[in-house]
Amino acid sequence: MKKQTFLYALIVLAFNCDNDKKEDITTSNYVEEAHSFAQPNISVIKHLDLNIDVNFDEKIIEGIATYTIENNDASEIVLDSKFIDIDRVEADGKDTPFSLGNFDEQLGQALKINIENDTKTISIYYKTTNKTEALQWLNAQQTADKTHPFLFTQGQAILTRTWIPIQDSPQIRITYNATVKVPSELMAVMSAENPKTKTNDGVYHFKMRQPISPYLIALAVGDIDYKAVSDRTGVYAEKSLIDKAHAEFSDMEKMVVAAENLYGNYDWDQFDVIVLPPSFPFGGMENPRLTFATPTVIAGDKSLTSLIAHELAHSWSGNLVTNATWNDFWLNEGFTVYFEIRIMEALYGKDRANMIALIGRQDLEEEVEGFKDEPNMTKLKLDLTNKNPDDGMNSIAYDKGYLFLRTLEEKVGREKFDAFLKSYFKTNAFSTVTTEDFIDYLNTNLLQPNAISFNVDEWIYQPGIPKNQAIIVSDKFENAERILHVFLDTKAVDVSQTKDWTTQEWVHFIRNFPETITNDDMKRIDDAFNLTHSTNSHIAMVWFEQAINHDYHGNSVDQNIEAFLIRVGRRWYVSTLYKAYKRNNKVDEALAIYKKARANYHSVTANTIDEMLDYKK
Numbered sequence: 001m002k003k004q005t006f007l008y009a010l011i012v013l014a015f016n017c018d019n020d021k022k023e024d025i026t027t028s029n030y031v032e033e034a035h036s037f038a039q040p041n042i043s044v045i046k047h048l049d050l051n052i053d054v055n056f057d058e059k060i061i062e063g064i065a066t067y068t069i070e071n072n073d074a075s076e077i078v079l080d081s082k083f084i085d086i087d088r089v090e091a092d093g094k095d096t097p098f099s100l101g102n103f104d105e106q107l108g109q110a111l112k113i114n115i116e117n118d119t120k121t122i123s124i125y126y127k128t129t130n131k132t133e134a135l136q137w138l139n140a141q142q143t144a145d146k147t148h149p150f151l152f153t154q155g156q157a158i159l160t161r162t163w164i165p166i167q168d169s170p171q172i173r174i175t176y177n178a179t180v181k182v183p184s185e186l187m188a189v190m191s192a193e194n195p196k197t198k199t200n201d202g203v204y205h206f207k208m209r210q211p212i213s214p215y216l217i218a219l220a221v222g223d224i225d226y227k228a229v230s231d232r233t234g235v236y237a238e239k240s241l242i243d244k245a246h247a248e249f250s251d252m253e254k255m256v257v258a259a260e261n262l263y264g265n266y267d268w269d270q271f272d273v274i275v276l277p278p279s280f281p282f283g284g285m286e287n288p289r290l291t292f293a294t295p296t297v298i299a300g301d302k303s304l305t306s307l308i309a310h311e312l313a314h315s316w317s318g319n320l321v322t323n324a325t326w327n328d329f330w331l332n333e334g335f336t337v338y339f340e341i342r343i344m345e346a347l348y349g350k351d352r353a354n355m356i357a358l359i360g361r362q363d364l365e366e367e368v369e370g371f372k373d374e375p376n377m378t379k380l381k382l383d384l385t386n387k388n389p390d391d392g393m394n395s396i397a398y399d400k401g402y403l404f405l406r407t408l409e410e411k412v413g414r415e416k417f418d419a420f421l422k423s424y425f426k427t428n429a430f431s432t433v434t435t436e437d438f439i440d441y442l443n444t445n446l447l448q449p450n451a452i453s454f455n456v457d458e459w460i461y462q463p464g465i466p467k468n469q470a471i472i473v474s475d476k477f478e479n480a481e482r483i484l485h486v487f488l489d490t491k492a493v494d495v496s497q498t499k500d501w502t503t504q505e506w507v508h509f510i511r512n513f514p515e516t517i518t519n520d521d522m523k524r525i526d527d528a529f530n531l532t533h534s535t536n537s538h539i540a541m542v543w544f545e546q547a548i549n550h551d552y553h554g555n556s557v558d559q560n561i562e563a564f565l566i567r568v569g570r571r572w573y574v575s576t577l578y579k580a581y582k583r584n585n586k587v588d589e590a591l592a593i594y595k596k597a598r599a600n601y602h603s604v605t606a607n608t609i610d611e612m613l614d615y616k617k
């Protein structure tokens with residue numbers, strides 16, 4: 001691994017005469033990072049003891065974050081903090097001076113704490129504020145059961161600093177213990193060893209023994225139950241959802257086995273999923289040991305569970321081997337999409353895998369087109385200096401990353417590629433990797449030994465999609481297009497031809513409507529397949545998009561779109577629909593709905609839509 005900075009060289013020089021400290025030096029090895037104030041080469045956190053109260057009345061979290069630190073003879077340690085009230089700070093149990101730097105809209109503030117060169121621990125007494133971006137406090141009406149409030153956190157990319165003062169860079173890895181006090185009728189769960197039943201006093205203790213990056217620290221609090229799928233997999237959800245969730249995710253153990261067969265042992269002991277209220281801004285978040293998931297993934301027929309395969313795959317790419325900076329985000333997501341599709345292939349066959357890959361391929365085409373004025377954003381390795389890392393969370397990292405790896409697999413052959421990936425995960429387990437580290441590893445372990453030449457630099461450092469891309473085809477999609485055209489030509493609907501369709505076939509069918517499709521045709525399709533009332537959220541989303549595109553208003557679709565946008569806060573879904581309004585010069589309609597919906601969205605989603613619709617708060 002090559003992660004040497006100028007600063008690091010200085011530290012090595014400074015310590016070379018001090019034999020006792022030589023061990024420390026090997027850990028002082030962090031690259032420059034645009035999204036954190038921390039200076040881990042000087043002093044770095046290694047372990048967190050978190051002791052907090054979750055106060056639903058005041059909507060704050062209050063408590064103490066105590067860090068065990070590694071100190072390379074420094075007189076201060078610098079943490080990240082945003083919208084947090086800091087009461088006082090101790091170094092080894094004694095009050096110590098601290099200061100907060102200038103406020104930056106994206107990054108928050110540098111929290112500088114005075115320490116001695118032998119300081120072992122720092123304790124920060126703090127509380128969150130009503131601006132805290134990671135937390136979403138939901139009232140009972142916003143939950144499935146509608147009887148108790150709910151709280152969840154979302155740390156990625158740089159939001160953990162808004163609920164815990166911390167060195168908030170993915171390069172940092174810490175273990176943690178936590179004691180969390182919640183109202184006694186609720187249960188708390190974290191990205192850690194979790195309870196399976198409620199305690200009487202609302203106090204919960206957590207341990208995360210494997211070192212993780214700060215963006216993976218996560219907490220959810222609600223009236224939830226647990227139901228095991230196997231002895232190492234299971235589901236948390238509210239009462240009214242627990243059986244549905246359990247049935248939907250009954251293949252979890254099979255997925256873990258398939259993943260282990262591909263790329264080595266699952267290193268996190270337990271793999272559980274918590275189904276959150278619908279405002280959760282992502283499909284899923286790969287918090288270690290406990291994936292956070294949107295309820296929109298429960299379709300009733302397991303048709304959207306590739307999301308679980310995706311979050312599981314992150315247990316290797318992302319959580320075990322982590323992008324060093326957000327500019328390297330494609331290392332997390334491109335590998336995960338590749339791995340997800342391989343798990344889906346192992347469980348459900350090549351047809352299904354190729355359909356998922358092809359939908360991603362189409363998304364990629366659209367994303368590249370959308371960035372035609374900003375071609376640098378279509379590079380895998382990004383430069384997000386002075387930008388929010390969320391700007392890089394798009395189809396480029398996921399689907400261009402996937403296409404690169406699939407093209408590479410086709411070039412070298414699957415057997416060699418799988419052996420390479422397995423050793424990549426094993427060699428780099430529990431560490432962070434830059435794009436350049438990966439390229440080195442690839443050259444040394446796959447390309448050079450096999451005398452293979454491949455345009456790696458073009459794929460990673462150039463905009464757009466290189467010519468030597470894997471061609472993904474799907475007979476099933478060709479069939480869906482054929483059925484669409486027969487229908488458009490003859491107006492005859494034969495539902496027997498679509499009765500076994502997967503979600504992917506429906507999505508392809510709907511997304512392929514011609515520009516010229518008439519309202520009568522839309523109505524006939526809607527009446528035949530009941531798309532306006534689809535219980536499959538992905539199918540509903542693409543259908544609603546077409547309704548907006550084609551001015552279709554049949555079967556009360558407008559009311560359904562509005563209800564969907566108010567209930568669901570999944571950023572991908574809602575931004576697709578608001579974008580469709582905007583593209584079709586219907587911003588006023590979009591704003592009318594957004595005004596009613598915004599209070600239900602997590603800050604991650606609201607920030608995206610505020611910007612898209614130029615919404616004035």
Ligand SMILES: [Zn+2]
Pocket residue numbers: 310314332333336
């Ligand atoms: Zn992912």
